Amino acid sequence: MISAAIFIVLEIAALAMLSRSSSKQNIWLNQLSGSVNAFLWGGGEKIRSHFMLQDQNDELVRINAELQARLQAYENAEEAAQEQAATQSLVGDSRFKYTSATIIKMSRNTAHNYIIINKGWEDGIKEQSGIISDNGVVGIITAVGRHQAYGITMMNNKLRISTKVGREGIDAPLMWDGISPDGAIVDDIPPHYEVAVGDTVRTSGYSSLFPAGIALGTTVESRLVDGSKKQIKVTLFQNFKTLHYVTVVENLEREEIMALEEQGGYQ
């Protein structure tokens, strides 16, 4: 132990003398010292970094969550702007209130397809409001939650919409044909009315759910059913496969209309 101490002392003394007596050795020793220091400090820093990885990971997770929240906020803002833009093109009738919404979920593969949108009663959505888009009617709201609303779509055989067909404006109900996403049938047209292929089918406005004049589709062919009525096949403008933004239309006079219907004895 004493020998080791003496060895270290003597070597240090020799180096000190060497450093003072020769500038070449002095520079070299300084460089050597710098290299040793860099190695030791670098090694220490590496070890410290290794043990700080957990903290760094936690910090990265926190930053990641913060960035995701900010990104979500931007996406929400963009979505709201797109919803608003989609609604602007539909606003026309002052008796109706228009609320933009985004589809959360929509079924397309059953006979009773439904839709869920991202607006609920907190956003002013009410039951028995219509759902429309740029390309026509989408469906009807049947249930409303706080932040979401549920409805049935055109691709549901329970839904019937009052329409006007052709130049003559024949009033008849339209329903889904139950086969294709863009196929519908207008039923109960008196046989003496002539409907040309390519005529536009529009909402009549009689149902109090939808404003009048919303283009739904064009007629494809007509046929006589049971010899007493005509049935017209319609190709809808609505493309349910690409649908993402919708507008909920609420008839502001609906309650008054219903009250009148009640008074008049219509149920």
Next chain:
Amino acid sequence: MKQPWLRYLLLLCAQVLLWNFFNFSQFLMIAYLPALVLCLSLRRSSARDMILAFAFGFFCDFFCGAPLGLSSFALVAVAALRRPVIMLVMGSEVFSRGEDVSPYRQGWNKIAVTTIILTLIFLIIYVCIDSAGTRAFWVDLVKVGASLLLSTPISLYIIELLSHKQESKWK
């Protein structure tokens, strides 16, 4: 000469003269200082060996005009490694019998190997520090090799001078 310190002093002076006046080439240096350290008594402590080695180196550097501490640094390392090298080459019997290093007791072969190892250690340290990274590696390598070749026989002769046939007989 019965006084060993006087022999050491004279040999140190000879080493100084050698370094001052017999610089044949930059690729060559004759160094038998490791042999002087090797011949120090093994019955004394290694701390004493290192202090003496430091003094030998300082003496040579001082009178040669070399950077002070250069030889001391290399020679202290040689003194520190002397006993492990002796144990490696000659075995631990040298220490258990309380012998000194002598070719008449341990044989020339073992003495030569020990001398080569210690001289090599000295030259490597000395040449590397003297170079201080300013010379090419191959120059240092050639210098170490050539110096070792020349210094080893001289060192063996010095060892013989420092050993006494009469005193080195088997006890």
